[in-house]
Amino acid sequence: xxxxxxxxxxxxxxxxxxxxxxxxxxxxxxxxxxxxxxxxxxxxxxxxxxxxxxxxxxxxxxxxxxxxxxxxxxxxxxxxxxxxxxxxxxxxxxxxxxxxxxxxxxxxxxxxxxxxxxxxxxxxxxxxxxxxxxxxxxxxxxxxxxxxxxxxxxxxxxxxxxxxxxxxxxxxxxxxxxxxxxxxxxxxxxxxxxxxxxxxxxxxxxxxxxxxxxxxxxxxxxxxxxxxxxxxxxxxxxxxxxxxxxxxxxxxxxxxxxxxxxxxxxxxxxxxxxxxxxxxxxxxxxxxxxxx
Numbered sequence: 001x002x003x004x005x006x007x008x009x010x011x012x013x014x015x016x017x018x019x020x021x022x023x024x025x026x027x028x029x030x031x032x033x034x035x036x037x038x039x040x041x042x043x044x045x046x047x048x049x050x051x052x053x054x055x056x057x058x059x060x061x062x063x064x065x066x067x068x069x070x071x072x073x074x075x076x077x078x079x080x081x082x083x084x085x086x087x088x089x090x091x092x093x094x095x096x097x098x099x100x101x102x103x104x105x106x107x108x109x110x111x112x113x114x115x116x117x118x119x120x121x122x123x124x125x126x127x128x129x130x131x132x133x134x135x136x137x138x139x140x141x142x143x144x145x146x147x148x149x150x151x152x153x154x155x156x157x158x159x160x161x162x163x164x165x166x167x168x169x170x171x172x173x174x175x176x177x178x179x180x181x182x183x184x185x186x187x188x189x190x191x192x193x194x195x196x197x198x199x200x201x202x203x204x205x206x207x208x209x210x211x212x213x214x215x216x217x218x219x220x221x222x223x224x225x226x227x228x229x230x231x232x233x234x235x236x237x238x239x240x241x242x243x244x245x246x247x248x249x250x251x252x253x254x255x256x257x258x259x260x261x262x263x264x265x266x267x268x269x270x271x272x273x274x275x276x277x278x279x280x281x282x283x284x285x286x287x288x289x290x291x292x
Contacts, residue, residue, distance in 0.1 A: 011033060011037075013033060013037060016036050016037065016040045017040070017044075017047075018036050018043065018066075018070050019036045021066045021067070021069040021070035022036070022063075022066045024069055025062045025063070025066045025069070026065060027060050027061040027062040027064075027065060028059075028061075028062045029059075029062025029063045032152075032206065034205055034206065035151065035206070035207065038204045038207050042147060042209055043070070043071075043119070046071060046075075046118065046119065047072055048071070048072040048074060049072075049075070050074045050075075051071065051074070051075050051076070051118040051119065052076045052078065052114065052116075052119075053067055053071060053075055053076065053077050053078065053117070053118065053121070054078045054079075054080060054114075054117050054119065054120045054121065055078070055079055055080070055121045055123060056080045056081075056101050056121065056122045056123060056124040057122070057124040058079040058080070058081040058083075058086040058096065059081075061079075061088075061089050061092075063123070064079050064089055064092070064094050068093075077094050078094070078095040078096075078097065078114060078117070079094055079095070080096075080097050080098075081096070081097075082098065082099065082100050082101070083098070084098050086098065095114070097113070097114075101122070101125065101130050101133065101134045102125075102129050102130045102133045102134070103133075104136075104137055107133075107134075107137035107141075108137075111137075116141050116142065117138075117141065117142060117143065118142070118143050118145075118146040118147075119142075119146055119147045119148075120138045120142065120147070120149070121149045121151065122134050122135070122148070122149065122150040122151060123151045123152070126151075126152045126161070127155070127161060128155075128161065128162060128167060128168050128172075131150050131153070131169040132172050134150075135148055135150065135210065139194055139198065139210070140197060142197070142212040143212070144212060144213045144214055145211075145212070145213055146211075146212045147209055147210065147211055147212065148209070149207060149208075149209045149210075150169065150207065150208045150209075150210075151206065152206055153169055153170060153173075153206055153207060153208050154206045155169070156168035156170035156171070169208075170208075173201065173203070173208050175190065176192070176194055176201060176210075177201055178190040179192045179194050179195045179198070180194070180195045180198050180199075180200070180201065180217075182195060183217065183218070183219050183220055184219075184220045185219060185220060185221065195217060196214065196217055197212050197214055197217065198211070198217070199211045199212065199216045199217055240284065242277055242280050242281065242284075245273065245276055245277055245280065248273075249269075249273045252269060
């Protein structure tokens with residue numbers, strides 16, 4: 001048994017259907033070993049379904065056969081590549097579109113031709129520009145419950161790709177996390193429009209997955225089950241300096257209520273204590289710096 005085969009057995013990827021389809025493909029394909037478990041986690045529910053699957057980056061054609069075998073005969077498999085020679089795979093029953101994944105005009109023409117799709121797997125050139133422009137253009141054209149899966153996101157940490165940069169794909173993904181959290185009414189840290197489409201973002205080692213579902217992307221609101229309250233005290237700041245400030249604030253509030261001070265004084269008091277608590281909170285958060 002070769003060292004590679006031993007690793008396959010050790011990591012249990014050899015038992016995965018997607019790995020078996022990979023090994024069954026008659027043409028060359030390159031995949032990192034950790035990807036197969038991610039594929040299984042993300043794609044298993046789409047097997048034998050009537051889906052449209054798009055892979056960016058065809059190369060030797062091996063993965064086209066892999067995905068056709070894995071998803072089954074009901075799947076429509078489409079390849080995208082910049083190399084015109086990739087057209088030869090049309091003779092094997094695949095749809096092939098030639099163009100640059102960093103060209104928005106190409107994507108407009110592509111989706112006008114093929115319509116909405118269920119899964120886009122980006123295994124193309126892996127530059128920040130290619131990955132960002134691809135996701136940007138694909139998001140509105142993914143069916144609900146569909147996915148955009150971007151591979152080889154470790155290039156965001158490669159100097160040869162521009163690391164460190166605030167414009168890397170991973171940094172952009174962080175902005176999209178801000179964006180989907182901006183659906184919460186009091187969180188307005190991003191005005192991007194992706195949160196109308198992206199329901200969730202999942203980060204794996206070297207892979208980022210975006211789940212699309214417009215119906216689930218509604219603005220959050222507070223609800224109550226109208227049950228009986230036990231008037232439980234809020235202990236979130238118990239034992240911290242902020243707890244002492246809260247106690248002091250409560251005492252001051254009682255005094256002000258008793259004295260019936262005018263509302264402007266109460267407003268000043270609220271702002272003052274709010275500012276103090278914010279400063280204390282930020283000071284407390286410095287302890288978390290080691291995690292960043």
